[in-house]
Amino acid sequence: MHSRRTHAVIVGGSIAALGATLALSRAGFRVTCIERDRAAMPADHLAAWDAWRRTGAGQTRHSHILLAPLNNLIKAHAPEFHALLIASGAEELRFSDVARSTFENPELVAEDGDITFLACRRVVFEYLLRRYMLEQGGFEYMHGARVRGLETGDGRAAGVRVRSADGEHTLDADVVVDASGVHTRADHWFEEAGLDAVHTERQPCGIFYTSRFYRLRDGADYPTLDGRQSLAGGVQGIDLGYLKAGLFRSDNRTFSLTLAADPEDAPMAPIGGEAGFDAAANAIEVSADWVSAERSEPISRVFLYGNLQNTRRHYLVDGRPALRNFFAIGDAHVHTNPISGRGCALAWVSAFALADTLAEHRDADDRAGAFEAAIERDVVPWYDVQVQQDRQSLAVNKALQRGEDPFDFHNADGTVDERKRRGVVFRKGLGHAARSDIEVMRALFRQVNLLDSPGSFLERSDLLGKVIAGYEASRDEDLKRRPYRDEMLALFEAAGASA
Template sequence: MHERVLIIGAGIGGLCAALALAPTGRDIVILERDPAPPRGGADNAFTDWTRRGVGHLRHSHAFLARLRTIIRNEHPELHADLLAAGCRELGFERMLTDLHRQAYRPQAADRDFVVLTSRRTTLELVIRRYVERYPNVRIDSETFVRKLLTQHDPQGLRVVGASVADADGARDIIGDLVIDASGRTSSCVEQLVEEGAAIPEESESAGIVYFTRHYRLLAGAQEPQRTKAGGTGDLGFLKFGLFPADNGCFSITLCTPEPEMELRKAIVRPEVFDAICARLPGLAPWVDPAVAEGVSRVFGMGELHSRWRQVAGEGIAPLLGYFPVGDALVRTNPLYGRGCSFAAITAYALRDVIVSTGDAADRIQAFQARINDDLRPYYLNMRDQDRAAIRRARQQLTPGYRPSLRSRLIKSFLEDGVNIAIRSDADLLREALRGFHMLEHPSAWLKRPDNLAKVLRYWFTRRDQKADAYPPKPGPGRTEMFQSLGLAADVDMIQA
């Protein structure tokens, strides 16, 4: 069937939709509100590309193994383009501890546990230029979608195109399918609901605020060696992560719970951001002025919410010809690094549905069923972890709080059992990574009797006998950190 597909948005979600559908031969028009990327390479894109529609453009990004595998298998030339542009592949061996290495034996599966990482602007630039090489794909930049074109027919509300505005004025574009990849700020759903569509939604706060700064290694400087402290950590009042990127660049992201108002106000100053990093053993070697220099301001991102939308299902009237992907459909906490992978999985699920049937009602039902199967377990897992983190953040700011016996047992099982087992046993690390990389249900590995038995053995082992498996303290406590930064550690407690 020859169809015309309109894709709203040329971000990662829209580009993944084009990657999935272009090889099927359909005519694809991508409607993008922002300007095309500047001429030149990755550095030009990072400094000069204006992307008002992508608020998280200059935050840390990585493609988990499932997305990297999709690119490698479906588009080997794109995979080569990304590597040629300086994108990095971080493999399984990078995650091994000294304990793992004592008995580590490589396995074929290890080749699949690879993270593809770089600056988001580099990823998007390379993918966009690859997509533009398809003769059946056109990207209309600086084209604003004013509204969807709809009509009511006996089957239900049908989307038949989009009304757009560009430098030449307003016009209507007709399409057989409209894919909404316009991100978390998409207005399409609101319009459809106003016209009578039923699109149930659940949403709640992720409970954190995000801050990112970019750095570049100095000429002649080498990347610091991975230390036992590691490049990620959770201090309760602060989470942090290090993201190696392309062409000698890297980024650091710091996350604070929403109630930490004093820290949030201070952390946007580059000198405070750097001072925090210098007090974290896993980050300090990277921000050493003799090794790297900051090359950006501190980018903040708040109002982070998880969101799950249903566009079909029992009791929901059919919505025809419209398919939201990426953040327009499911929005996740960026702390888990799953946003781009969710977008790609959604896009390829849509491809499979579209090529399998031409019936509009069957398509939307099958699409939602695939999303429920492929993404719902990860969404629920993330939501539960976010709820627990929000509770812990509030408890930390509550004077005199004492956790219950149940809370202490859960904390001990995770810290003295699960984490120690994963840091000690390479086979358990592989098992856990399958969930992390979205290769299977996120909790499946721990439900297997053999794996659970191993974890329980580590949990019941005396602490002094597994001392080498504990990571060093990731950083100072809240009071010490606040005092070193000249912040009042008790202000947020009073407000909370």
């Protein structure tokens, strides 16, 4: 246990930063959290949706999945906050409920209770989290302050320079934690301090996405989930190849719809506007019932988010820290495609890994090595798999744009492309097997919720056998879903929403 005189300065005031504040303050650190946004908090979480402008977090009003690791960490370390979320209209969505809606008398196991995530709008969750943390106290919260640079000495982070309404001053620190998100200014801070540039990997996500939020009308309820098109309880999605669609149940009888397409596919640009978005929403089978005028009404405009890259920054070089006692968590360290919804959960996993590391190690180099090892174990595999998945998805999209069948694994000379064939077998077989076998569904849901490592599914021969059997049972099904791309473009034109 560290004395509270050990000072950790956290750059940022959003979900990742507040998770780090919780983890480090509970571990005995003195914590200062620096939030640059000046917007005052509204009276309550319901008013926050309309009135709280989080200009420093561009994704605040996009769809979010609060996956199992985040839910489980909240339950373990802040049960009062979990109770507050539920009392405020958030919902727990459980694998067990999806299993019961899919199978008759499913055999559930104790570990299934871990496969539970939260349905809650991002802005509502963040509002309640900040309110809870401020009421708990035990840390200093600087509101409307901007970090201008790092104070360094002897190869260590020694503090930050902060500009606020009171002017610019230096804040000393034993540890500096960058939780400022994917648009971190760390590269600038390092350059200004005369440090070597941080090596950064960037791989395109291959999408831009748009989101809109809705509220159920009085007397209406969410459409029944039958498990067949559900990634996890309360979430429904479909991949048309050229367009992805995801529905996300949220708090207080709300939900959101997100559409995602290739940024280079200009004819898909209309989903960024109301007419095109609505045309697509009403044409896609999984979303049409949700957004029908009889069931729900929009409560937001269409929000656009683009220029997306999977990003990883390397703060350990040849086994040595780029700057001792400087750490990055969440998207400031490893950012993955938001379409998979892993960001908030991985940020909290990183925050608590950092708290454990700092509590267990006193030497700065040991701390850096131990934290990097934790990130390599718990976070980087999801970065690697996301890069691979995005490449595969983009290849399917490009083939459809060219008018080709992306799931035809025969070459022009009649031979078989084995790599593509394996992909089609797994994609089609997994979908069928997850609808017919609870073991496959459980393993899939555990991976979606980050509870098992990305490669664990492929290591189980029993599951692979069921996937192959699923392919044989569904091999004549068409992987291409309606509406086809040319049909969607015609709908855009009819709605006056052509690119």
